[in-house]
Amino acid sequence: MNELQAKSPKQFVDDMFENDKVKALILYILCMWGMDPVQGGVGYLIPLYINRASNYRLVIHGSHVLTAALTRDFMQHGGKIYSPYGIERIGIEDGRATGVQLSGGPFLEAKVGVISTIDPRQTFLNLVGEKHLDEDFVESTKGWLWEHWGLLGIHLCLLEAPQFNSAKNNPDVAKALIHVLGYESADDFISHQEMIAAGNFDDRAGFNCCFPTIHDPSQAPVNKHTGIISCMAPFNLNGNDGQWVKYKFKEEIAWKLIDKLAKYAPNITEKVVRDLYVSTPKDIANKFLDMVMGSIKQGQYHPLQMGYLRPNEYCSTHRSPIKNLYMGGACTYPGGTVLLGSGYLAADAVCEENGLKKWWQEPDYVKAARQKGYF
Ligand SMILES: Cc1cc2nc3c(=O)[nH]c(=O)nc-3n(C[C@H](O)[C@H](O)[C@H](O)COP(=O)(O)OP(=O)(O)OC[C@H]3O[C@@H](n4cnc5c(N)ncnc54)[C@H](O)[C@@H]3O)c2cc1C
Structure with a gap:
């Protein structure tokens, strides 16, 4: 993996393959979700995209069925959706997120926390507000690359x-x-x-x-x-x-x-x-x-916006510099595409921070990876 890390997708295909058409195909599948063909530094994504390309999935009856199923499950467990409203601001008191003010609607008080599944610029600069944040954090958020x-x-x-x-x-x-x-x-x-x-x-x-x-x-x-x-x-x-x-x-x-x-x-x-x-x-x-x-993944896959820096060193564990404000969108690990991973890890973070019992099991493939000592 370390060997791959520095390689650009183009170097990888040149090293591994001889046939021009095979090179073109592999380069395309590595880059179609956002790797830059000539940029090194994020080569660890290469196996992920090869795996992804060889394990495509199609949702029977169309992708909308997946969102409809998630919506149904959320509502069956007492969730409410306020879709006609935009969000005006995230309420902050003493450095803690207290809830969400809907535009032209009610203030929704957070019992445990607020999870933002949108990008860092909107979350922190528009909804939290610079006055609640450290100057360096604001500067780095302003530099987020689309x-x-x-x-x-x-x-x-x-x-x-x-x-x-x-x-x-x-x-x-x-x-x-x-x-x-x-x-x-x-x-x-x-x-x-x-x-x-x-x-x-x-x-x-x-x-x-x-x-x-x-x-x-x-x-x-x-x-x-x-x-x-x-x-x-x-x-x-x-x-x-x-x-x-x-x-x-x-x-x-x-x-x-x-x-x-x-x-x-x-x-x-x-x-x-x-x-x-x-x-x-x-x-x-x-x-x-x-x-x-x-941008289909809330921001570029640039070496400085990946791994423990996605979206920055404070939020890559799905927590944030604001207590009780969590991050759960594609701007966080493991990134974009319909992986559902970011939301899952944000839910994990909420439970861990608040001492709540998780009502879900760790997926079998994660257990297997843990047993093999991958993390
Ligand atoms: C045309 C297209 C094709 C794609 N094809 C694939 C594919 O085949 N396979 C695949 O895996 N991925 C695909 N993707 C990528 C994938 O859809 C995204 O990476 C993924 O949806 C990101 O998930 P998310 O939950 O982080 O953000 P989103 O799915 O964008 O969810 C964020 C939600 O927040 C809402 N929102 C945003 N800002 C605000 C605000 N200020 N206030 C309130 N609500 C807000 C948005 O309306 C949205 O509903 C595709 C994307 C596009 C655009």
């Missing part, structure tokens, strides 16, 4: 399933959950990154795509299909961000990517695409308040 890219998503209603050319030689291709297309070499992926860094969007963009109904037919009418193209794209588009929210522009870009898909699966033409919906990094930032600049 990202320069987000996801361009093209959601497809298809009248038939894609028929990939390569499935003629290898029928397993038709069963793949994720297809990575548009890169013939690691350099093609790096070139896509350079395009993003320059704030452009052009033909260099490759992407991943998934056709959920091949694995879960319940998500569309009989014999019809869904698809999603997911493409890394700049948040700021050549100084002309306005374009990213204009439907005509988004649709034109979407068709360029669908045409690229058709090079690999020629039946995906205008005749087969019944409808589509396009969402850009700008749309993500507009929809999710904590996904600032379209």
Whole structure:
């Protein structure tokens, strides 16, 4: 692991693989959730992402089922959701969090503590307020880094399933959950990154795509299909961000990517695409308040924002400099994507700090890792 630590994803694929296409694939799967291909220092994430890419999961009936199940469980255990309200501030008295003031709504008094699952800037600078914080802490929070890219998503209603050319030689291709297309070499992926860094969007963009109904037919009418193209794209588009929210522009870009898909699966033409919906990094930032600049994990995976520094040395154990205020979002360990780990560890911290009995068991894989002496 120490050996990997200093390596950038690009160095890793160059050291480990010979074939250009394999290099391109592995580099893509290492970087699609936020590693920078040429930055060293967070190489310990490499095994995590290889594991993730080889253990993808799809929620039967769609991802919304997971949030609906969590909501139901929360309410069954006495939880209440105040979704129409925003949050005005976190109440602080004598350095302790006392509750949450809803905008235009009641003050919710905290019996045990407040858990914030949003980013450190909003939590501390907007909701806690600088006057309750140490100057150095405020400075470091102001320096929190977002990202320069987000996801361009093209959601497809298809009248038939894609028929990939390569499935003629290898029928397993038709069963793949994720297809990575548009890169013939690691350099093609790096070139896509350079395009993003320059704030452009052009033909260099490759992407991943998934056709959920091949694995879960319940998500569309009989014999019809869904698809999603997911493409890394700049948040700021050549100084002309306005374009990213204009439907005509988004649709034109979407068709360029669908045409690229058709090079690999020629039946995906205008005749087969019944409808589509396009969402850009700008749309993500507009929809999710904590996904600032379209960051899908509440802030960059930069070496200075990882491990015991995510989001900073005071909050990486899910506690914070404010007593009774806990942190439980993707800006904390283990980071973004739907791992549910940050919330789990925040709940652990609340119980441990307050001497409460946990009503859940440690997962078996954590027990196994503990027995093997990994921590
Ligand atoms: C298009 C897209 C595709 C993705 N695909 C995948 C995928 O396939 N697999 C995967 O694992 N991950 C995926 N991700 C990443 C994943 O969704 C996120 O990393 C994850 O949701 C982060 O979880 P979280 O609980 O920290 O934050 P969130 O899920 O963002 O939850 C934070 C909540 O807080 C609310 N909020 C924010 N600010 C405030 C405020 N000031 N006041 C009140 N409420 C507020 C937000 O509305 C949101 O409901 C994707 C993300 C995007 C955008």
